Amino acid sequence: MINPAELELLQQALATLAKGFEKLPEFTPAFDADAASDVLQLVAERMQDNYPYYHPQYAGQMLKPPHPVARIAYAMSLWVNPNNHALDGGKASSALEKECIVELGRMYGWDAPLGHLTGGGTMANLEALWVAGRRHPGKRVIASQQAHYTHSRISDVLGMPFSAVPVGDRGRMDLAATEAMLEAGDVGTVVATIGNTGLGAVDRLEEILELADKYDARVHADAAYGGYFGLASELRDETRAAYDSLPEVDSIVVDPHKHGLQPYGCGCVLFKNPDDGRFYKHDSPFTYFSSAELHLGEISLECSRPGAAAVALWATQQMFPLETRGQLAEWLDSGLLAAQEFWQRLTNSDYYQPLMRPELDIVVYAVNAANAKQASDRARRVFSLAAENELHLAMIELPVDLVQAFLPELEADAKTMTCLRSVLMKPEHRTWIDKIMTILEDCAARVSG
Numbered sequence: 001m002i003n004p005a006e007l008e009l010l011q012q013a014l015a016t017l018a019k020g021f022e023k024l025p026e027f028t029p030a031f032d033a034d035a036a037s038d039v040l041q042l043v044a045e046r047m048q049d050n051y052p053y054y055h056p057q058y059a060g061q062m063l064k065p066p067h068p069v070a071r072i073a074y075a076m077s078l079w080v081n082p083n084n085h086a087l088d089g090g091k092a093s094s095a096l097e098k099e100c101i102v103e104l105g106r107m108y109g110w111d112a113p114l115g116h117l118t119g120g121g122t123m124a125n126l127e128a129l130w131v132a133g134r135r136h137p138g139k140r141v142i143a144s145q146q147a148h149y150t151h152s153r154i155s156d157v158l159g160m161p162f163s164a165v166p167v168g169d170r171g172r173m174d175l176a177a178t179e180a181m182l183e184a185g186d187v188g189t190v191v192a193t194i195g196n197t198g199l200g201a202v203d204r205l206e207e208i209l210e211l212a213d214k215y216d217a218r219v220h221a222d223a224a225y226g227g228y229f230g231l232a233s234e235l236r237d238e239t240r241a242a243y244d245s246l247p248e249v250d251s252i253v254v255d256p257h258k259h260g261l262q263p264y265g266c267g268c269v270l271f272k273n274p275d276d277g278r279f280y281k282h283d284s285p286f287t288y289f290s291s292a293e294l295h296l297g298e299i300s301l302e303c304s305r306p307g308a309a310a311v312a313l314w315a316t317q318q319m320f321p322l323e324t325r326g327q328l329a330e331w332l333d334s335g336l337l338a339a340q341e342f343w344q345r346l347t348n349s350d351y352y353q354p355l356m357r358p359e360l361d362i363v364v365y366a367v368n369a370a371n372a373k374q375a376s377d378r379a380r381r382v383f384s385l386a387a388e389n390e391l392h393l394a395m396i397e398l399p400v401d402l403v404q405a406f407l408p409e410l411e412a413d414a415k416t417m418t419c420l421r422s423v424l425m426k427p428e429h430r431t432w433i434d435k436i437m438t439i440l441e442d443c444a445a446r447v448s449g
């Protein structure tokens, strides 16, 4: 789990950091190392009670450890503890954040976007919808039924009306239903999900942009999970088309803490039109005195933010530039191929039926049974039994008619059905498919008995 080289690199980085402060009179804050040692042993033991997110046999939720370079850069910066609200609190790390934003913007073909890092995708989406509401006051927000639940909740927080658009068999927003809602005339913003969290389905952005243009609505792309996959080479044509249309949207949310190899606390919101920044205007009486240069707090709803997140992201983007055919793209491709192989293996299995062919690296699968209730029960039992065998999966509750598109013989004796879900987001997952399938088949044989 732990590579000792990481600790050595952290020490070296800290030694270089300390050199920058050598002109000051010597001062090292004291602390009781013995007392801290006891507490740290205690907390390390408590932390053993986690799923093994770093291991390929964790094939459940969207969770993985950050890349070591991000972890070390983040840890190193904690000795400074920069605050990227204002340049007074995070001078160097604010500069790093602005450079990261330029690179992230370029990934979407934007040369000078307005943007900043956030605590995560939720805060980033909140800012995007808040600006959207300023541009279209009183108007409705619409997003797919499979969009992240955060959109309906955020709309509620912002006092904006919200409606969910039904999805088709592939898990994407239905275009006819989208148009019908736009026709009603009260829609200001369409949220397109570029990789939904449950199914990994990518909304058809090209067509959504055309519709939004026709009805004068704004388009926000929630690419919190899927935002990096435009770098990959293994996307199918339809999925690729959505990514190729991303430069046309008004705002984008991407989570570096999902596929960008970062520790939690790193989301990002980008606006194509820098003029969107004027909505953030405020007059803080106590910050922003150190320079006339942009303080990130002037374009962010959150005030204090960890500069460490920018430091970690900058280090990662140095080592793994956001380019097609780079190492990051190769890892994303590995996840895409792992998902496609896993889907194929499940298709060939007697015990499982995968749903839609994966567009990204998420596979959703049902346990075969006569009816929805039995299938749900079996999925829950496979989930528990697999965990006992150190294979960790996730579950998803889906409308039964969505499942029936793939299991036409299934009797629908319930409105929803529990399926299994695996996000194959670690590059190593591809070489673990055999092992994962062996455990899955064994568990299914036992619960189907």
Ligand SMILES: *Cc1c(COP(=O)(O)O)cnc(C)c1O
Binding pocket: 119, 120, 121, 122, 123, 125, 148, 150, 193, 195, 196, 197, 222, 223, 224, 225, 226, 255, 267
């Ligand atoms: C994860 C996710 C969110 C929420 O982001 P957090 O970083 O968890 O706050 C929003 N939308 C999508 C599509 C996501 O995958």
